[in-house]
Amino acid sequence: MVRVPSSIDKDAGQRHSAVNGTPEAADAANVATNPTGVDGDKIANIHRALLNFHLLLRCQRLYEVGHPQRIATLGLAYDSLHSVVGRNKLELQVMRDGLVSSSPGAALLPDATGEMLALSSVLRQAGIRRLCFLPKVRLQELDILAELIKVSLMTMGQVTIGQISAKTSDSEANATRDVWWMSNFAERDVERILVNTQVDRKVDTLLTSLIATLVAYGGHSPRVDSESVARLPGFDDLMATLKLLARITLPLEPARELSPEAGAHAIHEAMEEASHETVQLLLSAISQYSPEEGEAPQFYVKRLAESLIFEYLLAEFAAGSLTPVSVRPTFDRLGDALVTAGKFPSPAGPGSQAPSPSVMASSLAATWAAESYREKLVTRFWLELPPREKSLVLRGPDLWSVPVLALRQTLGNLADAGADAPRREARHIVLNYARRLEHEDPRARQAVAAGLNEFLPIIESLWPNQLPEDLNRVALAALRIEREPQTAVALATFIESLSNIAVVRGDYDSFEAVLLALEQSSGDFDPANPSALAKRLFAQERVFLLVDAGLAHRALDPVLPRLLVRDPDKLLDRLTFLLGEARGGSLLPAMARLIRTIGVPVLTILETRLYEARPQRVTAAIKLLAAADPDRLLRGLTRALASWEWNMQDLAVSELSRPTTAPNAQTAAFVFSTVLTNAHPLVVPMMIDQIGLSGESSAIPQLMEIASGEHTTLRDQFVRIKAIEALGRLRATESMQLLHLLAERRTGIAFAEPSGLRAAAQDALALIEDRPTSASVRATFDAPNMHTPLYSVPRRYTRVPLDSPLRAQVSAKATGASLAQVKTISLGGAYLESSKTLSVGESLQLEVRSGLGKKIRCTAIVRNSTPDGNGVEFVHMNDEDRNKLRKLVLRKMPS
Numbered sequence: 001m002v003r004v005p006s007s008i009d010k011d012a013g014q015r016h017s018a019v020n021g022t023p024e025a026a027d028a029a030n031v032a033t034n035p036t037g038v039d040g041d042k043i044a045n046i047h048r049a050l051l052n053f054h055l056l057l058r059c060q061r062l063y064e065v066g067h068p069q070r071i072a073t074l075g076l077a078y079d080s081l082h083s084v085v086g087r088n089k090l091e092l093q094v095m096r097d098g099l100v101s102s103s104p105g106a107a108l109l110p111d112a113t114g115e116m117l118a119l120s121s122v123l124r125q126a127g128i129r130r131l132c133f134l135p136k137v138r139l140q141e142l143d144i145l146a147e148l149i150k151v152s153l154m155t156m157g158q159v160t161i162g163q164i165s166a167k168t169s170d171s172e173a174n175a176t177r178d179v180w181w182m183s184n185f186a187e188r189d190v191e192r193i194l195v196n197t198q199v200d201r202k203v204d205t206l207l208t209s210l211i212a213t214l215v216a217y218g219g220h221s222p223r224v225d226s227e228s229v230a231r232l233p234g235f236d237d238l239m240a241t242l243k244l245l246a247r248i249t250l251p252l253e254p255a256r257e258l259s260p261e262a263g264a265h266a267i268h269e270a271m272e273e274a275s276h277e278t279v280q281l282l283l284s285a286i287s288q289y290s291p292e293e294g295e296a297p298q299f300y301v302k303r304l305a306e307s308l309i310f311e312y313l314l315a316e317f318a319a320g321s322l323t324p325v326s327v328r329p330t331f332d333r334l335g336d337a338l339v340t341a342g343k344f345p346s347p348a349g350p351g352s353q354a355p356s357p358s359v360m361a362s363s364l365a366a367t368w369a370a371e372s373y374r375e376k377l378v379t380r381f382w383l384e385l386p387p388r389e390k391s392l393v394l395r396g397p398d399l400w401s402v403p404v405l406a407l408r409q410t411l412g413n414l415a416d417a418g419a420d421a422p423r424r425e426a427r428h429i430v431l432n433y434a435r436r437l438e439h440e441d442p443r444a445r446q447a448v449a450a451g452l453n454e455f456l457p458i459i460e461s462l463w464p465n466q467l468p469e470d471l472n473r474v475a476l477a478a479l480r481i482e483r484e485p486q487t488a489v490a491l492a493t494f495i496e497s498l499s500n501i502a503v504v505r506g507d508y509d510s511f512e513a514v515l516l517a518l519e520q521s522s523g524d525f526d527p528a529n530p531s532a533l534a535k536r537l538f539a540q541e542r543v544f545l546l547v548d549a550g551l552a553h554r555a556l557d558p559v560l561p562r563l564l565v566r567d568p569d570k571l572l573d574r575l576t577f578l579l580g581e582a583r584g585g586s587l588l589p590a591m592a593r594l595i596r597t598i599g600v601p602v603l604t605i606l607e608t609r610l611y612e613a614r615p616q617r618v619t620a621a622i623k624l625l626a627a628a629d630p631d632r633l634l635r636g637l638t639r640a641l642a643s644w645e646w647n648m649q650d651l652a653v654s655e656l657s658r659p660t661t662a663p664n665a666q667t668a669a670f671v672f673s674t675v676l677t678n679a680h681p682l683v684v685p686m687m688i689d690q691i692g693l694s695g696e697s698s699a700i701p702q703l704m705e706i707a708s709g710e711h712t713t714l715r716d717q718f719v720r721i722k723a724i725e726a727l728g729r730l731r732a733t734e735s736m737q738l739l740h741l742l743a744e745r746r747t748g749i750a751f752a753e754p755s756g757l758r759a760a761a762q763d764a765l766a767l768i769e770d771r772p773t774s775a776s777v778r779a780t781f782d783a784p785n786m787h788t789p790l791y792s793v794p795r796r797y798t799r800v801p802l803d804s805p806l807r808a809q810v811s812a813k814a815t816g817a818s819l820a821q822v823k824t825i826s827l828g829g830a831y832l833e834s835s836k837t838l839s840v841g842e843s844l845q846l847e848v849r850s851g852l853g854k855k856i857r858c859t860a861i862v863r864n865s866t867p868d869g870n871g872v873e874f875v876h877m878n879d880e881d882r883n884k885l886r887k888l889v890l891r892k893m894p895s
Contacts, residue, residue: 042084046101047109047116049084050092052077053142054119060146062418074146078139091132094123096306096380118409121383126152127177129196137192144188152180238312239337240278241285242305244270246341249301250362298363305364306377309334313381318389324398328378335368342368375403382406394429400436400444404451407433411458427462430455434471437478442487445478449490456497466507472498476517479533492533499537503545508559511537515566538567547574551590561598568602572609576620592627603629610636611643618648626655630664634671646680647841650861653683657690669696676702677713682843682859682875684714685722689796689828692726700732707761708738717879721760728764739765756883797826800892808832812844820869822848827889829860833869838862846872850888856881 056070056077063070084090093100098108098116109116123131126149174196181195247270271279289307291300313330316322322330342365367373382390383406393399394410407429414426433455436448452459452475459467475498479491495514502511518534543564550560564571575591578584595602609621610633618640625633633656641649656668672687673696679687688706691699706714706723714720724742727735743761745752753761765771805821810832812818820834830848838844840862848856858877862870877885 043101043109045080045084046090049077049080049090050099050109050119051115052080053146054115054122056142056146057119057122057149060150065147074139074143078142081133081137081142085133085135085137087135089132089134092130094120094129094131095303096120096124096310096384097376114409117380117383122149122153124384127174127181127196129174130194132194132197134192134194141190141193144185144190145193148181148184152177235312237277237281238308239334240274241281241308242334242338243341244274244278244282245301245305245308246338246362246364249297249364250342301364302367305338305368309377310381310384314384317385324393324396324401327381327401331374331378331381335374338368339365341365379403379406383409395432397436397439399429399433400439400448400451404447404454407451408454408458411455411462415458415461423462426458427468430459430462431468431470434474437474437491442484445482446484446487446490449478449487449494452494453490453497456494456501460501466505467498467501467510469510472510472514472517476514492536495533496537500542503542506549506557508546508549508557508563512559512563515563538570540570543567543570544574547571547578547594550594551578551587553590556593556597561594564594565598565601568598568605571598571602572605572617572620572624575624576617579620579623580616588623588627591624595624595628603632607632607636610640615645615648618644619651622648622652622655626652626658630656631667634664634668637671638675641675642678646682647843649680649683650686651841653679653686653690654863657686665690665694666696669694670698673699673702676706681716681719682861684719685875686873688719688722688726692729693796695730697730697732700727700730700734703727703730703732704735704738707735707742716876717754717757718876718882721757721879721882724757724760724764728767731768733768736765736768739768754879754883756879756886759883759886797828797889798893799824799826799829799831800889800894802892805833807849809847810834810836810838810844811846812838812842814839814842823869825885825889825892827874827885829863829871829873831869831871837865837867838870840865843875844872846874850884854884856884856888858885 052073056073059067059070059073081090090101095108097120098111099120100108111117128149178196185191185193185195248267250266250270285304285308289304309331313322313327317327342362382393382402385393390410393402394407399407411426411429414422414429417423433448434452436444439445439448459471472495475491475495479488479495482488482491495518499511499514502508502514515534515537518537546560546563550556550564575595578587578591595606603625606621606625606628609617610625612618612621622633625636633652637652637656641652644652653672656664669691672691676684676687688703691703702711703723703726705711707720707727709715709720714723724739727739739761742753743758743765751758801824802822805823806825808820808822808830810818810820815836815838818834818836820832822830823833824831825848830846832846842862844860844862846858846860848858850856856877858874858881860872860874863873864871874885
């Protein structure tokens with residue numbers, strides 16, 4: 001089975017979509033280019049049928065006969081062709097620059113994508129000059145035609161006019177091919193397809209008159225030498241023939257408005273001024289390239305001029321008289337001669353006796369005056385060049401002179417071939433082309449620099465894994481010494497494209513090598529300044545690709561940190577953006593790994609971002625520092641905490657309280673004790689809990705001050721309760737007297753402190769004095785090691801599962817009021833099952849119904865979120881609610 005390249009399947013799919021899927025859009029563009037404006041629907045249908053036929057010929061080369069893709073393409077081509085030739089025949093004239101259909105009018109079929117030009121090239125190489133599909137053509141006949149074209153290309157060779165030195169040999173070659181087609185069609189019973197057969201030929205009357213005049217003049221000239229020997233035309237002969245052709249067609253131009261007598265006189269004068277040999281050459285050319293059915297005079301004259309030029313230039317090139325570099329100048333010289341000979345004075349104005357001094361151009365001269373038209377002809381010349389001559393040029397030093405379009409089509413055909421040998425040949429051509437950047441001619445360097453940018457898609461397909469080092473090396477070396485601005489810009493663009501390919505493919509070594517080479521260069525020529533290009537290569541989109549690669553679930557490439565450290569700000573901007581996405585939390589470990597690998601440059605910038613005014617940057621810096629270097633976050637906390645909003649303070653404290661930062665727990669507790677007065681009231685309780693859990697004894701005096709209610713700012717009852725609990729966790733014996741005082745002091749017959757605070761003092765004393773009741777107290781809230789990775793901070797209180805869930809009402813700013821069920825509860829928080837998912841870090845008001853007429857109200861913060869519910873932490877409640885919560889937990893505790 002033949003190996004099929006994926007690009008062909010993709011191409012076939014695209015063509016099927018363009019031809020059959022949505023033909024209206026494709027046909028609108030094609031019909032818009034119809035020069036005749038005749039029967040647009042007919043042209044669109046023909047164009048669609050030929051596109052499918054061309055696709056069939058390509059599949060014929062790549063697939064076996066019974067391959068499903070080839071069978072499907074054959075059916076597609078037949079259906080579209082049958083819709084065209086259902087009742088009327090379709091006759092095609094194969095021209096050098098495309099295909100002409102005699103049905104809607106003698107004009108080239110629209111060819112916006114170059115498909116018709118490519119199809120005409122294949123047909124001419126197979127020896128087909130005319131192709132006619134008759135009504136009731138059969139599917140088998142179309143299949144046989146495709147197969148014979150393939151056989152013809154392999155057995156008969158690519159015989160072109162330029163390979164034949166004499167006109168008799170050209171006629172014999174055409175006759176041989178015609179016999180071959182007729183015999184093969186006869187053997188296979190092909191009756192509804194005709195090849196190289198003239199059908200109902202009709203020639204324009206103006207052309208008939210012109211040809212008759214030329215024949216009469218050339219055949220009865222008194223200068224005829226019957227003994228003269230036929231010789232091959234030289235360049236001067238070709239130039240004279242083209243000038244004569246331009247002059248004798250001037251009377252046919254509608255713009256001249258000449259009478260028949262004046263026109264005949266003008267033609268006679270042109271022939272009198274020309275030599276007999278020139279007239280004979282033109283007459284011979286007309287007899288060889290005769291007008292086709294319905295062909296307009298202007299179109300025929302243009303085709304005849306092109307045929308003469310191509311016949312001469314191809315022969316000269318095959319003989320070695322025409323070098324690759326001189327092809328384009330030769331076209332320009334011949335074109336300039338046609339333009340000059342095709343100019344004539346514009347008609348005189350009304351009432352004027354003298355001709356107008358302004359100059360008008362014939363249609364032939366106007367066509368050749370266009371630069372785009374000449375470029376198109378030069379491209380056709382290289383495409384029609386025989387394989388042997390073309391191969392020599394593609395392997396030689398003059399490759400730069402080949403037009404980009406022709407070279408791109410050649411490389412594309414080799415790349416799409418699928419076999420190793422053609423693709424290897426294409427690689428050699430590309431590398432040879434790139435080496436022309438070292439050429440001494442500035443034109444060569446400019447052409448190659450521009451061409452390499454055009455070949456980028458082909459280069460990517462030829463080297464699917466890693467680009468060759470020669471491309472980067474040659475381009476960089478050329479950029480260092482290039483002083484032509486246009487060439488330098490093209491080189492810089494090419495290097496930038498190669499760098500982008502390297503980054504996309506993960507070839508970071510090559511990308512780094514390019515950057516180092518540019519940075520080591522010295523130059524001040526803008527835009528070829530290598531250092532400026534190096535900065536441009538490190539653009540934002542490429543940095544994003546590098547960052548994403550560094551966060552991938554695989555071993556970290558050692559080159560990535562060296563690349564990303566070049567611009568830490570862009571790295572951190574990307575990480576900040578990713579942390580804002582839903583998947584940001586899962587990427588945090590990989591981010592920490594990358595930051596730690598890069599080290600100080602990124603960590604220092606992260607630390608400075610703690611003091612910025614943009615909340616998103618501050619939030620990202622807190623998360624990244626907490627995961628990568630908690631010590632730096634602690635250092636920044638002392639300066640930045642007071643300027644942060646409460647949610648940033650809460651994030652920093654919760655991140656520093658994670659189980660993963662346990663080695664820094666005591667240091668964090670010490671820092672917390674120094675910044676308590678600057679913290680938001682909703683954040684202080686968690687900081688005090690962390691001080692108690694970590695065993696930071698240096699904070700005992702401050703905790704005693706808070707517990708006694710004598711602190712200047714921290715006097716809230718809930719904060720005092722938290723301080724008392726911390727003293728109990730720390731087993732602070734020096735606080736026993738204070739705790740006894742808080743638990744027992746009275747004012748008259750009433751206790752001086754509220755019940756919740758007194759209960760907390762009793763529990764703390766039980767822990768410190770190791771009373772019999774201390775076991776139940778420890779079971780309630782002295783469980784610092786009971787945590788899971790799901791929660792952002794360790795469990796500071798034992799969580800009690802509830803046999804019967806409690807109802808709760810949740811009021812959040814983002815989601816409004818909703819109902820929930822409390823499945824587990826503790827002195828520090830609860831787990832709520834609800835249909836609404838809350839955001840982590842969001843604050844809410846919670847009201848838990850703990851019994852008949854009993855409600856516990858508090859402020860909570862969402863610490864984690866799951867599909868079924870949310871875990872919340874209690875950050876504030878009044879003394880009465882705290883006492884209710886304590887009793888509820890003790891009651892629900894398992895015995």
